[in-house]
Amino acid sequence: MNALEHSAPTFDEPAVVVGVDGTQIALEAVRWAAAEARLRRLPLRIVHAAPYAAGHDAPAVRRAQDILARAFTVARRAEPGLRSSTHGTEQPPVDALLDAAGNAHLLVLGMGGGERPHEILIGSVALEVSGCARCPVTVVRGRLQHPDRRPLLAGVDEPATDEAVLDVAFSEARRHRDRLLVLHAGGPRHDTEPAVQDDLADQLTSWADRYPDVPVDLRIVPGPPAPALLAAAVLARMVVLGTRGRTAPARVLFGSTSRQVLRRCGVPVTVVSPHAHPRETGLVASAERRRW
Structure with missing residues (x-):
């Protein structure tokens, strides 16, 4: 030992x-x-x-x-x-x-490093681990405290397919008594139409019912998700978002929304994979493990 x-x-x-x-x-x-x-x-x-x-x-x-x-x-x-x-x-x-x-x-x-991609993306342990861990992973790079109360920001594609993200986000918001801002981006401009907003709001109802003490705001914006999340994160305490897991190396390093946000976000970012569960065993490492 x-x-x-x-x-x-x-x-x-x-x-x-x-x-x-x-x-x-x-x-x-x-x-x-x-x-x-x-x-x-x-x-x-x-x-x-x-x-x-x-x-x-x-x-x-x-x-x-x-x-x-x-x-x-x-x-x-x-x-x-x-x-x-x-x-x-x-x-x-x-x-x-x-x-x-x-x-x-x-x-x-x-996760430290500079602003150029090769300085903080290539070989980054934080980015590699956040893409395959069986529990939520929080990457700390920037501001940890704010003089005022700031909301928790959750980025979702669709509530029905981002259940793990919303479970973590609502639990975290309740734990810290935060307001929760749920942001949906990445679709065509018609995603901002009232009917689409109403549909997404309806899908959030089950979480709102389970967490009645968490104030929730829904924001829908057109365009790529990473810039929208980064802009909203400026006024957030923390960001929670999902990952689709490992893909081709180039996409893992440069293509996914989660990695773009991790690379540039100034507040802590929690990444949740679809299979994440706090009590799951996780990936098994080598049986030969030496300790000093």
Whole structure:
């Protein structure tokens, strides 16, 4: 067991999981994840993947332990009463995070980088994980707090096909006492006609009935969804949207709405796959898993 772990990692236990890599944005993600864990009354699991420490090279192991120790200290200071644990592994980052998030309610990642696509898209762990995780994945890049109350923004194609997105969005809005803005974009101009708006509003009725304490606004705009979401996100606390899963590599990196929003959005973005469920096991990593 890692000497920094305050308890043995129990991946079958529901938790909020956060991945760290030693960067400042990762520590911001830890603070965000700690607050979410407190609200959900769940423990926080801090994970660092360090394939560079293979072979138990002493300086590399110390570096990995220092990264975990700093993250643990940030979590403890942010939420003193929260039960937190650390876990280090020599697995590749994507495999390690998917493994550690096995029964997680939420996986949180920080994503840094510049504004040019090759700086933050190629090889990005956050983008790869958000495309295939079995639980919702929140990517933290920008603003975490606002002086005023801002709504939660959910992007949907059709309510009937975005049930997982709406389940997460309504639950999150209730948890934080947010107003929920549901945005539909990407269709032809006739999508803004009253009949279409009425049809989408009717489809949202079941969620509104289940969450009567969540104020809901529906906005329908023509044109591509990514620019519409990014424009609306300027006044949002967080964005929730879906992904259709893995496709061809070029489309995974540059084509999907979720990845365009992740690349450019200034507020945290939660990505939900159609099969996401907080208590599902998730993808199974290699049976050979070494820990220090």
